[in-house]
Amino acid sequence: MGKPQVVVVTGASAGIGRAVVRLLAKRGARIGLLARGAAGLNAAAAEVRAAGGGTLPIPTDVANYDEVDAAATQVEERFGPIDAWINVAFTSLFAPFAVIGPDEYRRVTDVTYLGFVYGTMAALRRMRPRDAGVIVQVGSALGVRAIPLQSAYCGAKHAVNGFTESLRTELLHDKSKVRITVVQMPAVNTPQFSWVRSRLDKHPQPVPPIYQPEVAARGVMHALDHPRRKQYWVGASTVGTILGQRLAPALLDRYLARTGYDSQQTDQPVSPDRPANLWEPVDEGDDYGAHGVFDSRSHPRSAQLWASRHRRSLLGAGLLTTAALAASYGAARVAAAPPD
Ligand SMILES: NC(=O)c1ccc[n+]([C@@H]2O[C@H](COP(=O)([O-])OP(=O)(O)OC[C@H]3O[C@@H](n4cnc5c(N)ncnc54)[C@H](OP(=O)(O)O)[C@@H]3O)[C@@H](O)[C@H]2O)c1
Numbered sequence: 001m002g003k004p005q006v007v008v009v010t011g012a013s014a015g016i017g018r019a020v021v022r023l024l025a026k027r028g029a030r031i032g033l034l035a036r037g038a039a040g041l042n043a044a045a046a047e048v049r050a051a052g053g054g055t056l057p058i059p060t061d062v063a064n065y066d067e068v069d070a071a072a073t074q075v076e077e078r079f080g081p082i083d084a085w086i087n088v089a090f091t092s093l094f095a096p097f098a099v100i101g102p103d104e105y106r107r108v109t110d111v112t113y114l115g116f117v118y119g120t121m122a123a124l125r126r127m128r129p130r131d132a133g134v135i136v137q138v139g140s141a142l143g144v145r146a147i148p149l150q151s152a153y154c155g156a157k158h159a160v161n162g163f164t165e166s167l168r169t170e171l172l173h174d175k176s177k178v179r180i181t182v183v184q185m186p187a188v189n190t191p192q193f194s195w196v197r198s199r200l201d202k203h204p205q206p207v208p209p210i211y212q213p214e215v216a217a218r219g220v221m222h223a224l225d226h227p228r229r230k231q232y233w234v235g236a237s238t239v240g241t242i243l244g245q246r247l248a249p250a251l252l253d254r255y256l257a258r259t260g261y262d263s264q265q266t267d268q269p270v271s272p273d274r275p276a277n278l279w280e281p282v283d284e285g286d287d288y289g290a291h292g293v294f295d296s297r298s299h300p301r302s303a304q305l306w307a308s309r310h311r312r313s314l315l316g317a318g319l320l321t322t323a324a325l326a327a328s329y330g331a332a333r334v335a336a337a338p339p340d
Pocket of ligand 1: 009011012013014015016017034035036037040050061062063087088089090091112138139140141157185186187188189190191192206277280281282292293323
């Protein structure tokens with residue numbers, strides 16, 4: 001058995017990050033867990049230990065570069081060189097643009113955009129001199145196609161794609177062996193809809209179809225193991241959204257203007273004063289785990305992700321079938337031909 005992978009996951013305590021941590025723990029990785037809230041971090045660390053992995057939970061605000069870099073140092077002191085860095089941590093704000101304050105906009109951008117930039121910087125500072133390592137950015141279909149009521153988030157996710165693409169060209173230019181890839185996600189059933197700041201009347205929800213965080217985590221693990229591709233798309237809805245945006249962006253503007261408010265809210269009223277994780281964590285005392293409150297409406301699997309993960313074997317099987325059909329067609333023609 002090879003040396004265990006050393007991996008840092010930001011946003012490791014809940015949602016997609018937590019589901020990724022569980023899969024990493026199963027393969028015995030040594031994992032640096034970065035997030036702010038103690039309850040989620042400690043519960044995630046306990047799960048890793050129970051699965052036989054090594055873990056170092058480090059309370060970190062990803063909007064602070066010094067904290068992120070210090071966390072990277074701690075991980076390397078404990079486990080050795082970081083093999084992979086997975087940026088997941090984020091926050092958002094559900095509200096029309098007109099009622100978002102400048103400080104709130106800055107904070108979402110600091111966490112959701114600059115948090116990814118800082119994680120990437122801390123990772124690259126260590127990976128570049130070794131000419132080895134993988135960085136995975138957890139992206140979103142909303143980083144390609146923006147929707148109403150989430151302008152700060154959508155802007156930040158678009159920015160993640162922009163800076164990652166630029167950096168990728170630099171790494172290719174330098175013939176670096178460090179790899180960076182993005183996994184564009186569909187709507188996922190995570191705690192975010194219960195704890196991000198919201199000024200909507202009703203409880204926020206992911207725009208259906210909704211997938212379970214394990215689907216997202218399998219996509220991240222595939223990207224981690226095959227990081228040469230520029231991007232991965234998880235879920236048929238992600239494929240539809242990105243292709244739809246390429247083909248008819250103005251039509252989508254009108255469609256989302258009509259449907260995007262209702263599709264992001266349930267029928268349940270929600271207090272505008274509910275606790276929010278914008279500035280501080282809200283998990284004190286409570287571990288929110290990987291899943292949100294939409295279990296009964298969420299898909300545990302994605303046929304599209306399966307096909308994407310197995311595309312080589314599918315291509316091979318397709319070629320074999322075509323060859324077999326061509327051969328049997330040829331044989332049938334020979335058999336049907338009149339004797340000389
Ligand atoms: N869920 C979806 O529908 C969906 C769809 C597309 C893409 N995504 C992407 O998936 C990623 C994770 O989303 P999620 O839904 O799993 O989120 P989530 O359930 O809200 O979990 C967010 C995680 O980030 C941590 N975090 C928040 N602010 C932080 C900060 N300032 N510093 C450090 N850690 C912080 C949280 O812990 P603390 O609050 O304790 O710090 C938590 O561990 C995001 O990048 C998001 O863009 C999600």
